[in-house]
Every structure is written in C-alpha cells, then in structure tokens.
Amino acid sequence: MSLLHVAVLLPFLYTILVPFFFKKIARVHTGWFVIVVPLLLFVYFLSQFPIQNSQAPIVRSVPWIPSAGIDFTLHLDGLSLLFTLIITGIGCLVVLYSIYYMSMKREALHNFYVYLLLFMGAMLGVVLSDNLMVLYVFWETTSVSSFLLIAYWYQRKNSRYGAQKAMLITVFGGFAMLLGFLMLGSMAGTFSIREIIGMRDVVTSHSLFIPAMLLVLLGAFTKSAQFPFHIWLPDAMEAPTPISSYLHSATMVKAGVYLVARVTPIFGGDMNWFWIITIGGTVTLFWGAFMAIRQTDLKALLAYSTISQLGLIMSLLGIGSLALNPSYSAQIDLFTGAMLAAIFHLFNHSIFKGCLFMVVGILDHETGTRDIRKLGGLMSLMPVSFTLTVIGGLSMAGLPPFSGFLSKEMFFTGVLSVSRTLDQWTVLLPIAAWIASIFTFVYSMILVFKTFTGNYHPDRLDKKPHEAPLGMLISPVILASLVVLVFFFPNLVSYSLLEPTLHSVFPNLLGPGESFSVKIKAWHGLNLELFMTIGIVIIGTLLFRTFKKWMDIYYNLPRKLTLNSFYDRGLAGAENLSSRITSFYMNGSLHSYLSYMFGFLIFVVGGAFVLQGAFGANPAGASPITLYEYILAASIAVLAGFVIFVQTRLTAIIAVGAVGYLVSLMLVIFRAPDLALTQLVVETITTALFLLCFYFLPKLKSETVRIRLRLVNLLISIGVGTVLTLIGISAHSSSQFKPIATYFEDAYKLTGAKNMVNAILVDFRAFDTMLESVVLFTAGIGVYTLIKLRKSRRGSR
Amino acid sequence: MKFSNVILQSAAKVLVFIIMIYSIYILFAGHNNPGGGFIGGLITASAFTLLYLAFDVETVRDIIPLDFKIVGAIGVMLALLTGLASVLLGDNFLFQYYEYVNLPLLGKTGLGTAFVFDLGVYMAVVGTTMTIIRSISEDE
Numbered sequence: 022m023s024l025l026h027v028a029v030l031l032p033f034l035y036t037i038l039v040p041f042f043f044k045k046i047a048r049v050h051t052g053w054f055v056i057v058v059p060l061l062l063f064v065y066f067l068s069q070f071p072i073q074n075s076q077a078p079i080v081r082s083v084p085w086i087p088s089a090g091i092d093f094t095l096h097l098d099g100l101s102l103l104f105t106l107i108i109t110g111i112g113c114l115v116v117l118y119s120i121y122y123m124s125m126k127r128e129a130l131h132n133f134y135v136y137l138l139l140f141m142g143a144m145l146g147v148v149l150s151d152n153l154m155v156l157y158v159f160w161e162t163t164s165v166s167s168f169l170l171i172a173y174w175y176q177r178k179n180s181r182y183g184a185q186k187a188m189l190i191t192v193f194g195g196f197a198m199l200l201g202f203l204m205l206g207s208m209a210g211t212f213s214i215r216e217i218i219g220m221r222d223v224v225t226s227h228s229l230f231i232p233a234m235l236l237v238l239l240g241a242f243t244k245s246a247q248f249p250f251h252i253w254l255p256d257a258m259e260a261p262t263p264i265s266s267y268l269h270s271a272t273m274v275k276a277g278v279y280l281v282a283r284v285t286p287i288f289g290g291d292m293n294w295f296w297i298i299t300i301g302g303t304v305t306l307f308w309g310a311f312m313a314i315r316q317t318d319l320k321a322l323l324a325y326s327t328i329s330q331l332g333l334i335m336s337l338l339g340i341g342s343l344a345l346n347p348s349y350s351a352q353i354d355l356f357t358g359a360m361l362a363a364i365f366h367l368f369n370h371s372i373f374k375g376c377l378f379m380v381v382g383i384l385d386h387e388t389g390t391r392d393i394r395k396l397g398g399l400m401s402l403m404p405v406s407f408t409l410t411v412i413g414g415l416s417m418a419g420l421p422p423f424s425g426f427l428s429k430e431m432f433f434t435g436v437l438s439v440s441r442t443l444d445q446w447t448v449l450l451p452i453a454a455w456i457a458s459i460f461t462f463v464y465s466m467i468l469v470f471k472t473f474t475g476n477y478h479p480d481r482l483d484k485k486p487h488e489a490p491l492g493m494l495i496s497p498v499i500l501a502s503l504v505v506l507v508f509f510f511p512n513l514v515s516y517s518l519l520e521p522t523l524h525s526v527f528p529n530l531l532g533p534g535e536s537f538s539v540k541i542k543a544w545h546g547l548n549l550e551l552f553m554t555i556g557i558v559i560i561g562t563l564l565f566r567t568f569k570k571w572m573d574i575y576y577n578l579p580r581k582l583t584l585n586s587f588y589d590r591g592l593a594g595a596e597n598l599s600s601r602i603t604s605f606y607m608n609g610s611l612h613s614y615l616s617y618m619f620g621f622l623i624f625v626v627g628g629a630f631v632l633q634g635a636f637g638a639n640p641a642g643a644s645p646i647t648l649y650e651y652i653l654a655a656s657i658a659v660l661a662g663f664v665i666f667v668q669t670r671l672t673a674i675i676a677v678g679a680v681g682y683l684v685s686l687m688l689v690i691f692r693a694p695d696l697a698l699t700q701l702v703v704e705t706i707t708t709a710l711f712l713l714c715f716y717f718l719p720k721l722k723s724e725t726v727r728i729r730l731r732l733v734n735l736l737i738s739i740g741v742g743t744v745l746t747l748i749g750i751s752a753h754s755s756s757q758f759k760p761i762a763t764y765f766e767d768a769y770k771l772t773g774a775k776n777m778v779n780a781i782l783v784d785f786r787a788f789d790t791m792l793e794s795v796v797l798f799t800a801g802i803g804v805y806t807l808i809k810l811r812k813s814r815r816g817s818r
Numbered sequence: 819m820k821f822s823n824v825i826l827q828s829a830a831k832v833l834v835f836i837i838m839i840y841s842i843y844i845l846f847a848g849h850n851n852p853g854g855g856f857i858g859g860l861i862t863a864s865a866f867t868l869l870y871l872a873f874d875v876e877t878v879r880d881i882i883p884l885d886f887k888i889v890g891a892i893g894v895m896l897a898l899l900t901g902l903a904s905v906l907l908g909d910n911f912l913f914q915y916y917e918y919v920n921l922p923l924l925g926k927t928g929l930g931t932a933f934v935f936d937l938g939v940y941m942a943v944v945g946t947t948m949t950i951i952r953s954i955s956e957d958e
Contacts, residue, residue: 801946
C-alpha cells in the first residue's frame with residue numbers, strides 16, 4: 022500500500038462516513054464535509070508536479086490476484102497527472118457549486134455525495150491503473166456511478182430512461198473493451214500496459230491485433246459518446262447540473278479519450294487506427310455541432326456541443342498517432358503538434374464547458390427554466406452570469422482572447438497537415454472541420470445571445486430572476502478566469518502539464534537530449550488557419566442572423582431513421598423477444614418446473630454416467646444385510662407406495678412423515694447418529710409445516726388428467742428412481758476416483774474435533790456450509806417475500 | 819380455527835424448555851459428539867413450532883418478539899465474518915483456529931473459531947425456518 026493507493030481508495034472509504042454527516046449533522050450542508058476529499062487529493066497530486074517533471078513515472082504495486090497476473094498497480098505519469106488534476110480540481114469546484122445548487126432540505130444529499138465520491142474514486146482508478154483488468158473494473162464502476170447519478174431523481178421517467186440508455190451503451194462498449202483487453206493480454210502475456218508497450222513488436226505482428234484494436238476502440242467510442250454511440254449523452258442531461266458539468270463534460274466522457282491516448286504507444290502508427298479515430302472523430306465533430314443548433318434546451322445544446330468537442334479531440338488523437346508511423350517521420354513535428362493540440366484542447370474543454378454547465382445550472386436555478394424560447398434579455402438582471410457565458414461561449418467558438426482560440430488554431434494546423442501529407446481526398450477533413458466550426462460558432466452565439474439579449478419575458482418564467490448567490494458563482498468564476506489566463510500565458514500550462522503528457526503518449530519517440538516543441542503562440546502571422554477563423558466568424562454571423570430562415574431543414578429530417586428511434590425500437594424488440602422466450606418455459610405450472618428439473622437429472626446426469634461408462638455394481642466390501650434392514654426397507658417401500666393411492670391429503674402427509682422417520686431409523690442402524698438426528702428433526706418440522714399449509718391447500722380430488730400426461734409422469738418418476746438408484750449403487754462400486762475419506766480421518770489432529778462429521782461441516786468443507794446457509798436464508802427470504810408481497814398488492818388494489 | 823387443547827398447552831410449557839436446553843447442548847456438543855449448529859438450530863425451531871401448534875399465532879408472537887429475518891441475517895453474517903477473520907490474519911478464507919484453555923469451573927476446554935461459525939449456522943437455520951413458518955402461519 023502506498024500513498025497513491027490511499028489516494029485512489031480515499032473517496033471509496035469516505036463514502037461510509039457521508040450518510041452519518043447527512044443524518045447526524047443535518048444543520049451543515051453535507052457538501053462541506055465532502056469537499057475535503059477532492060481538496061486533499063488535488064493538493065496531493067499538485068505536490069507530485071516536481072517529481073513528475075523528471076519524466077520517470079511513479080509506479081506502486083500491490084499484489085491482488087497474482088495467479089491471474091492481476092496486480093493492483095498504479096502508475097503516475099504526465100497523462101495520468103493531467104487527468105487526476107482535472108478530476109480532483111474540477112471535482113472540488115463542482116462540490117463547492119453543488120453546496121449552493123442542491124437544496125439540503127429537499128434532496129437526498131447522502132445519496133448524491135456517495136455516488137459522486139464513488140465516481141471520483143473510480144475515475145482516479147481508471148487514469149492511474151497500469152493493469153488492464155484493474156482499469157476495466159474502475160471503468161465499469163464509473164459507468165455504474167454515472168447510472169446512479171443520472172437516475173438521481175428516479176421519480177422522473179426521463180431520468181430512468183436516460184440512466185438505462187447510458188448504462189446499456191457504455192457497458193456494452195465496456196464488455197467489448199474487456200474482450201479487447203483479454204486479447205491484448207493473450208498476445209503479450211501480461212496485463213500491464215507498460216509491459217505491453219514494451220512488447221509492441223510482438224503485438225503489432227499478431228493476428229489478433231486488428232480485432233483487439235476494434236474492440237478497445239468500441240469501448241472508448243461508447244464512453245466518449247462518439248458517433249453513432251453519442252445518443253446516450255443528451256439523455257444523460259437528466260442528471261443534476263453539477264453532475265452534467267462534472268461527469269458528462271469534464272471527466273467521465275473523457276475516459277474514452279484517455280484510453281485512446283494511453284494505448285496510442287501500442288496501436289498508434291497503424292493506418293487503421295488512424296483512419297478509424299480520425300474519421301470517427303470528424304463525423305462526431307460535425308454531427309454534434311450540426312445537431313446542437315436545433316436544441317431548445319440549454320443543457321441539450323451543451324450536451325451536443327460536448328459530443329462535438331469530444332469528436333474534435335478524438336480526431337486530433339488519430340492524427341497525432343501518425344507520428345509513430347515510420348513512413349511519416351519527416352512530418353513528425355506536425356503530428357506531435359496535433360497530439361499536443363488534442364491534449365491542450367482536452368484541458369481547455371474541461372474548463373470552459375465546466376464553466377458553461379455551471380452557468381446554465383444557475384440560469385435553471387434562478388429562472389426555473391432552461392428553454393431558450395422562454396429566456397431572453399437577462400443581461401441586465403444577471404450581469405455576472407452573462408460575462409461568464411460570454412467567456413465560456415467565445416472560448417468554445419474559438420475566438421481570442423480565450424484559450425479555446427489557441428487549441429482551435431492548433432486543430433486547424435493538425436487537419437491541414439493531414440491533407441498536405443496524405444492523399445488528395447483527405448482535403449475533405451479540413452473542410453468538414455471548418456464547416457463544423459461554423460456550426461460551433463452559431464450555437465455558441467445562440468447560447469450567449471438568445472439567453473441574455475433580446476426581449477425579456479417575465480411572464481414566461483416561473484420565478485423572478487436575479488443574480489445567483491455568491492457561493493454559486495465562485496466555481497464558474499474560477500474556471501472562466503482560467504480560460505482567460507491560459508490564453509495570455511499558455512506556456513505556463515504547456516511546459517508544466519502538456520509536455521509531460523506528450524512524453525507519456527510518445528514514450529519512445531525521442532532520442533536522448535531531444536525534446537518536443539510545445540511552445541504555444543497566440544499569433545502565428547497571417548496564415549491559412551487565421552483566415553479560416555475569420556471565415557468562420559463572417560459566415561457564422563450570417564447564419565446566426567438568418568437562423569429562422571434555414572432552421573426548417575431540421576424539421577425535414579426523417580424521424581424514423583434517427584439513431585434514437587433505432588435504439589428505442591431495438592430495446593423494445595429485445596424486451597419483447599426475451600419476455601416471449603421466458604414465458605415459454607416459465608408458464609407458472611409447478612408440474613412443468615418439476616419436469617424440467619427431473620428431465621435434467623435423467624438426461625444430463627444419467628446421460629453423463631452412461632457416456633462415461635460409470636455405472637457398475639460391485640458387491641465386494643459390502644456388509645451383509647440383516648433382518649432388521651429387510652423389514653425397514655420393506656416398510657419404507659410399502660408406505661411410499663401407499664402415498665400414491667391415498668384419497669385425502671392428511672393421510673398422505675402422515676404417510677410421508679412415516680417414511681421419513683423410518684429412514685432415520687435406518688440411519689441409526691447404520692450408526693450415523695448425526696444424520697439420524699438431523700433426519701428426525703427435519704422430518705418433524707416438515708410435517709408441522711405441511712400441517713400449517715394444509716389449511717390453505719385445496720381438497721385432493723381424483724384428478725381427471727389425460728392419459729398421456731399420466732404416462733409422462735410415470736416415465737419421469739421411473740426414470741428418476743432408476744437413475745438415482747444406479748448412481749447410489751455405482752457410487753459405492755466406482756473406483757474412478759480415489760476416495761478422500763482417509764483425509765478426514767485425521768480430523769482430531771487437524772481440527773481438534775472428535776466428531777468427524779462436524780469437523781467436515783464447520784472446518785474441512787466450511788465453504789460449502791457457509792454457502793448452504795446463504796442459500797437457505799435466501800430461500801427463507803424468498804418465501805417471506807412471496808407471501809408478504811402478494812398481500813401488500815392485494816391491499817393496494 | 820380457534821381451539822384450545824389444555825393437555826397440549828400444559829405439556830408444551832414444560833417441553834419447550836427441555837427441547838431448548840437440549841438444542842443448546844446439541845449446539846455445543848457438536849465438536850466432539852453428535853450435534854452441531856444445523857441440528858441445534860432445527861431443534862430450536864421445532865420447539866418454537868410446538869408453541870405454534872399449542873397456542874395461537876398472537877400469543878406466540880408475544881412470547882418470542884424476535885424478528886427472525888434479522889436473526890437469520892445475523893447468522894449468515896457471522897458465518898461470513900469468521901471466514902474473513904482468518905483472511906485478515908493471513909490464512910485462507912474460513913480457516914478455523916482452536917486452542918485448549920483452562921477455564922474456571924470447566925477446567926481444560928477446547929475453544930475454536932469453528933464454534934462461532936457453527937453459531938452462525940445455528941442462527942441462520944433458526945432464522946430461516948421460523949421466517950418460513952411464521953410467514954405461512956400468519957398469512958390470512
């Protein structure tokens with residue numbers, strides 16, 4: 022256990038305390054207790070800065086399942102550090118913001134903060150794990166906590182729908198990714214990412230290389246909401262706004278980006294990798310920006326914009342990966358530049374989008390709506406929020422003097438460098454990027470101007486709007502000032518954060534003494550990138566002005582063909598199919614269920630015995646049968662036969678009980694006192710139970726069942742009897758396995774118990790006993806719920 | 819179906835105590851003689867069942883005001899936790915320890931964690947059996 026492990030586990034452990042804070046110290050907002058965690062972690066990770074600049078990653082390992090090659094290994098390098106700082110830093114601000122956003126009187130705050138901390142720990146685990154399996158566990162934990170947070174207001178139908186959708190899509194991708202990880206593990210013989218990177222030559226020449234790549238990308242694309250898996254993100258906006266700002270823009274949706282960057286040293290340089298990520302990213306960028314314009318809900322607009330920006334980062338990651346391809350070694354600076362742009366934009370996006378989400382949360386909080394059609398003219402009423410929106414919005418649109426401008430220019434450089442190096446038709450990439458950027462500009466303008474300028478309609482709002490309380494403004498103000506600060510001093514970030522990150526994405530690219538050029542400049546001279554930006558502003562303004570005239574194209578899009586309706590119909594179809602399959606065999610008839618079980622016993626168990634040739638009767642070593650035993654066996658047989666023919670239930674119950682008591686007598690003769698005692702008590706209690714139920718059971722009537730059914734019943738009972746008898750006989754005669762009985766003979770020496778049966782139960786095979794207790798108890802709870810639930814349903818009717 | 823059987827009720831009042839004491843003896847005896855948590859639990863449950871047969875449901879609920887679901891849950895947890903205790907001490911899951919100790923009055927006595935495990939089984943059995951019997955008999 023190292024401090025790094027403690028850092029990852031701290032949020033998980035802290036969740037235990039949260040309900041106590043909420044219940045016992047109800048006068049103080051629970052958030053004040055929770056904020057300690059991200060604050061501590063942020064300071065801890067900041068303190069790793071000087072260590073990190075030496076560029077050797079910190080590796081700490083704790084064995085977990087060494088036999089399967091799974092160790093809880095954490096490693097902190099530039100890329101991880103960047104993400105941990107974003108997670109804990111924005112985590113701090115989000116918790117601070119939530120203290121004012123979430124009402125401590127109306128909301129179940131303990132749930133909220135438990136889920137939030139769960140997410141924080143899981144996300145830290147994702148970005149710090151070196152072992153692929155550990156990474157996977159944390160990865161799915163983020164999906165689960167995201168599910169819980171989206172469904173936080175679970176009374177709402179939309180929340181449940183959105184949560185389910187997010188869960189299904191991201192976990193589907195997660196499973197695919199797990200498969201990909203397993204393939205990677207089998208190719209390299211290890212699950213450690215660092216070791217797999219070291220065996221890159223083995224992996225790239227393996228036949229599983231492409232399948233593993235596709236599966237890992239599926240995981241990354243679903244998590245990072247890339248087209249066509251982006252549909253879950255807009256529905257995830259049902260979560261409380263602090264969560265949208267934290268999980269669904271700044272951190273969790275970047276997990277896919279992180280994964281792609283993390284495995285770039287393994288897959289990067291391969292042309293398939295480049296094409297899939299670059300084209301996938303560009304399509305997402307374009308489609309997200311295009312769809313964002315039509316949204317009337319501010320959060321939905323931001324969700325599509327997040328999708329679009331993630332696509333941008335993704336496509337840059339694809340372009341940057343070409344630096345690892347030996348055939349483009351001449352343009353290596355251009356491609357490392359693209360990678361730098363990806364990392365820089367990831368950082369910028371977390372900041373300005375976090376800020377924008379918080380402002381939209383303020384608007385929602387203070388006006389009671391997020392609908393653009395109802396909002397307008399709020400500039401004079403909420404001047405601070407307006408300023409924050411302008412800063413965030415213009416940064417998103419890529420205008421100076423905001424940080425978004427810098428990474429946007431670098432993005433253009435990246436796509437242009439592809440079209441200059443590769444085939445002719447790749448000129449489509451910068452064109453698509455440029456058009457998408459125009460759309461980005463338009464929706465940023467919509468966000469700023471439709472909300473804050475124009476006519477003010479107090480009659481459309483539920484509340485009288487006024488500026489948010491100071492505490493709610495602190496977090497977005499900090500983020501917005503970072504946006505401006507980074508524009509003027511980009512190299513503060515560049516040398517401290519981005520360069521180490523670039524080192525961990527391209528660990529083996531540099532020769533000794535070389536370094537990446539990470540200097541970021543705001544002014545590049547009059548180049549094509551700048552003209553592209555000027556073009557965006559001009560055309561974007563025109564489009565924004567004439568928005569009403571061309572927005573009709575959105576309503577002419579075919580409704581049936583959207584991905585959402587495809588998802589909905591697919592889900593409904595799957596539910597339908599599975600319920601039909603289930604109701605086919607779960608038909609509510611006890612007779613059918615018993616037939617399945619007995620059929621299984623006859624065909625599978627009996628069949629296995631036949632196939633193995635395990636049946637056999639060998640009387641050697643058996644004791645002679647005494648007169649008592651003959652009498653007992655005969656009485657049991659007679660009584661059992663009698664049960665079939667009795668006319669009343671009471672007689673049947675007594676006869677069955679008698680059979681049981683005779684069996685326990687048999688056990689006495691065989692000198693098995695433990696078994697005899699157990700059988701005796703079990704029989705007593707079962708008979709009593711039968712008598713209790715007796716009152717509720719219908720009269721035993723001479724059943725007028727069809728002859729065919731009776732024949733089937735007869736066959737089944739004969740089959741079960743035969744199979745069990747044969748198994749019993751063969752068990753004694755078999756010599757297939759060496760008996761383990763001799764081991765138990767040492768019971769006294771090993772366990773200090775003179776009663777061997779009990780030693781087996783509580784010591785040798787205690788695991789069996791424990792699980793049996795669990796099963797028994799579960800069955801008891803099952804009976805209880807069956808009876809009580811039925812009752813309450815009747816009561817509610 | 820209200821009936822009172824004086825003979826059964828008078829006998830039950832005495833018998834329940836005898837059966838209970840016997841069941842606890844069986845629970846402790848398990849290590850060296852026939853018995854153990856499972857049988858002990860069943861015998862306790864049968865003592866309670868006898869009460870149910872002799873008296874009506876309300877009376878028995880007043881005599882034993884236990885929530886048997888919780889008894890069962892505690893039992894299962896106890897069995898699980900004794901298993902985990904050995905993990906914390908660096909041994910395998912469910913490894914059982916035993917030691918001979920000189921206790922006042924009892925003299926040299928064998929003490930083992932196996933007993934705690936067996937106690938868990940005992941409680942799980944009592945809890946489950948009584949949960950089932952209670953929910954069926956109290957169902958109207």
